[in-house]
Amino acid sequence: MTIRTEQPSICRMCHAACPITVEMEDGKPIKVTGNKASPTYHAFCCSRGQASVEHINHPDRLLSSMKRQADGSFAPIGIEQAMDEIADKIKALIDANGPRSLAAYFGTYSGPYPAAPPMLGSLVASLGSPMIFASATIDQPGKDIANAMLGQWKAGPQAFADADVWLMLGGNPLVSIAGGIPSQNPARRLTDKLKDGMKLIVIDPRRSETAARAHIHLRPTPGEDSSLLAAMLHVIINESLYDAAFVADNVAGFAALAAAVEVFSPAFAAARADVPEQQIIDAARLFATAKRGVATGLTGANMSGHSSLVEYLMLCMNTLCGRFVRAGEAVANPGVLLPRATPVAEAVAPAAYANLGEKLRVRGLAQSASGMPTAALADEILLEGEGQVKALIINGGNPVAAWPDQEKTVAAMKALELLVHVDIKMSATAKLADYIIAPKVSFEVPTMSLAVEQLENFSYHWGLCEPFGMYAPALVEPPAGSDLIEEWEFYYGLAQRLDIGLFAYSLESKTATAREGRDFVMFDMVNKPTTDEVFEILSNRSRIPLTEVKQHPNGALFPEAIIAQARSQDCDARLDIGNTDMMAELATVQHETTGLAGYPYKLVCRRMKNAYNSSLRDLPKLVKTKRPYNPAFMHPDDLDELGVGEGENIVITSIHGEIIGIANADKTLKRGILSMAHAFGDVEQDDRNGSLFSNGSSTSRLVSTNDSYDRFSGMPRMSALPIKICKH
Template sequence: MATTTKPGICRICSAHCGVIATVTDGKLTKVTGDPDNPMFQGYSCAKGRALPEIHNNPHRLLRSRKRAPDGSYADIEAERAMDEIAAKLQELIATHGPRSVAMYLGTNGLPYPASALMGNAFMRGIESPMFFTANTIDQPGKQIALAAHGHWLGGDVNFHEADSWLLVGTNPLVSKAIGIPGQNPGQGLRTAIARGMKLIVIDPRRSQTAAKAAIHLQPRPGQDVAILAGMINLVITEGLFDDRFITEHVAGFDELARAVAPFTPAYVAARADLIQQEFVDAARLFATHGDRPGMVNAGTGANFARHGSLLEYLCLCLTTICGRWQRAGEPVTRPNAMMPAYTAKAQAHPPYEGWGYGEQLRVRGLTDAVCGMPTAALADEILLEGEGQVKALICIGGNPMAAWPDQRKTLRALESLELLVTLDTEMSLTSRLADYVIAPMMQMETPAMTMGSELIKYYTSGTGIPAPYAQYTERVLEPPPDSDLTEEWLFFLGLAKRMGLELWFVNFFGGGGGRFMESPPIVLPMNAATELTTEELFAQMCSTSRIPFDEVRRHPHGRIYDVHEVVEERDADCTARLDVGNAGLLAELDEVLEEDASEVLDPDFPFRMISRRHNNYMNSSGTNLAALHRGKPYNPVYMHPDAMAELGLQSGELVTVRSPHDFIPSVVEADDSLRPDVVAMHHAFGGLPSEDGEVRERGSNIGRLIPTDIEYDRITGLPRQSNIPVAVTAGVRD
């Protein structure tokens, strides 16, 4: 029996943990944290340690599949599938135009940095603007807010040095995404608290992160905008803002003060069902504690509950009026390593056009934006007949039937397509509807690098690697014997060759970041004669990196490099300012004031459903694996025990969860971390609507409860996906 161990990078989430992979007789058998990795120091999470089960999943596709007219599937060689798909795409484009072809990139595209870029290059090659991503059904307001507010070119305060931090609707001890750095967040928070940091968490649930907070505000769901506006108002009225920073670097302060004036402590406490003094204490603690106070970050839960763009803007406004950015002479928190070097300066990059440009969708007045095309409108673009109708969809690393809102509409849309292609490791809900399912290699079968974990800082504050760290690892193992697998970026290159396209692979950094990066993007011509390996492509993507690619390759366990950058002084001629008075976004505060906070008392829908992260899953991935679900492959509806007792419910009982839009079956489970008027569920579970009888085997799809065209962000199209009014009743509705 031949056994080897190799360093690798887990790419299930954006943390990109360094791991040690054990391969026995060509099969991945164990993954653990890498004790020789200087950034992670042996840390790994349950998802990463389950990589052997994910790779060896008995449901894994080892060959691509084609759907027959009778709905059955048969294996097809990848090259032949490319021939047929390319021919069908050419036919559709000739008949209906390039806009008839759309692409969707899901979060499982994260492990393969070339895939999204080549998919985007393919769409530009056919001249279709219809490129959609999971970003616009999660937290698109982050990029909208940055465009309206501007960027601070000195960068973020370092969490590991801050004396306070405010988190809104996020649980980074589980998600490893926002606020607490994802590189071993549990240890990072313990160390911070031990040195005196005061963490403030706003969350309707006492999450793992909230349980560690100095102050946990547990409001009614959906009140985060009101709470942040109230905190800003208190900071202003009590003079707790940084007057010097505002005078030198900020515009719109007076407009902000007027807009938040109605959000007094008494009003906010009554509206959000908080103890007024606790709210005041939280705001004062954030504004005044320690010599090095920290920042504000919001997560998926808060963004889902309406007004996500305004929410993120208020997070930036509170951060800015308190002066919570790195200043001249202070260390740069996130200096690049595998990306180009940049000069951090104590000055603003001014606001820029963030929405209302580019492609105009045919529904709800939505357009392209810095966050991308509005994914919640894509089902409508498929179903709406007429010029511009989407006829073909290609999905990379995504599962729309599990992840998109309004599942029944999504089902109608996908079934109506003339061509649906998925690149998928198994027959997911979406792949079960596809005409072609292309079987790709999995993450340990491809080379890996941490560039993606660096560039995420350009999308929002509070993310990215807080050190000049880099890692590159070779392929850990070969694909299974007798398999016919392709790398996703090579699939798109294969289509391009067959369609006679000249592709330009742009190593873009997106999210507005490219607007102020000093190094230009890398453009690689990809014509029909181009033959590159992934390793060679990575080398070219890193050709302008601060740390040469060959140097990074010399340290397969990763390395923290000797880069000691400090924030430079503001340019003498710089007049740019951060804007905290954006009229368009602040006008939404009037809508917030007009919204009926008493709706939580609606007797027909007495509960509010919030979203919840699961420690063992990354969205819909792995829900069928015993190593991850541990005997519970479904997503319960969590309820407070008192609420269950009032309804006469017992844990494990089947129930129906009903919203004004639709209903789903579920299994109820007691959870005293919730408010009694709140229930919680994990997203991206469940089967097709016809499979509701398998709720204990599959779980329930929350997306079915959510309409896309009633309550939505007017810029991003993101519908209300949390704070959903629901009723819970015993038994399963037919």
């Protein structure tokens, strides 16, 4: 007799952590839908989440860890033996080369499994290595850097729910489900706000799903975001549209910013960005004259060059217009599994944003406010001499597909003496590893909503827009006969063998937007904790105890009216909108040429519904009605001009490299643009042998990490890239 049940859980397919209902048949998951009984998300579950069952049952899933053999092939290895061997190799490498020879990399899929990142970070740090890298520095590093430059407002930014206007630059949250609009059912939230009268401004060269709903849609030439933002600031300042009282009381650097943007008149920016001058003026006026609402940037804004500057100019716009929670107003999310917010309507002075710790050996880079520069890690592996990275542990990532300059990345992975990759299948990077650790995934492990809540520390309007908390237990056992391990357990097992302790930072709330680690809690290295006990430690100062959150199987809202207090009498801190480094960089923009002779087109990045960076695009549920490859989208008139038909191959060339793409028409694009997703491709892929249809073309082959990089994060220009195109 077939037994069917429905169980609440949390989706693990991206950072949004949507509550879901898992339909079970004889104890096995067969279908996933949005959880109608859960608040905040309103039964939302995107197509990627609905493919969760295929993800856990992936036909290529590894059911045991693998070890590279002498002939290059792979053979299964028991997890205990793998941990023994890896620990011995790490110890030998550190003894011979020092702690810096070991590095760790956290990829996109570190987020949905909250116990793993602190364990791996603690493992590497406890061994004495500062070489801890993450995908954020090749995604949106400008956010953390710009926030440090500006300073912070202790009561946080105004909420989307209260906004009269909203400005988004370089993103499409209706597809990406990440940032810009709260990820808790972004389409519904945007629809509701537009019905309420909120005005939407979108800056994007493509008429994306989000841009199609905008009241003002500016379609600039890619790479001109900073000049366009500077022109909007020019209008706001010259027409005195800013909040003069807020600026006088809380802001420094006004004169420096005003001088820096003076040359960026709407006419000047319109000519550079190829947008109507009046549209720039209208957008600036609409944003500044509204009472509430913020400007926010996304991946496209950061990948198109001047990452830190673009994010900083948006913060300047928000600051000039005073778009922060004021004294007497409530904060939207007082914290659930995070500590209780203690909002105060006052500034925190700017913090250090560069040269914060370890200095790298290449391009003058060092740790910044966004972390260690991931775009330089391949160089640190390849550059011989003292300090060379010889061992790398990868959690939740796929560097061969995701890092800029794919050929250099492949060379770096091959040069390592020890590459350990935690992955569910033989991904592009796993194929180069010495050990592939097969983890338990999705419904095989418990999880909680802490990770998505912590995203508030990353940027405005990521994280949870309301005080929602949820815990989801494991629903199923791993497949029969498998030898799998939770990610955190693997790092814990290595630490035991290396005879070191592991720790988790104990969080203490100082503000609603910046919760800082004040001290740490050590894990018991003799009596192995359960996953739930690890969760208790990670949420040890939560406003709502995890035990209480667990009492609500569908998740729940935990409201508490926490009101921002007035500025203390002894506070003299100010938000800085005239940062010297940023004003100097802006001065170079006016003379910058973003085009390149002989390369008449621009490559821009985009998000796709059937992929999450390098993952998911091989799941039948996501590709059966969509393209399984990486389409090279162009305006139909551009394709006609090139004599290229739908589905035909084109040669795409930058000054750094060349790839083959499959042409697809997209009339939503501005002319002169080719739009493709990043994080495709395989090891040593020959784009001319037909594999581009199954593996997709890797745009990172067109990118050089040595050119046009942000001097603080090291992030190279990965979008708005000059290219030339011809028929193959």
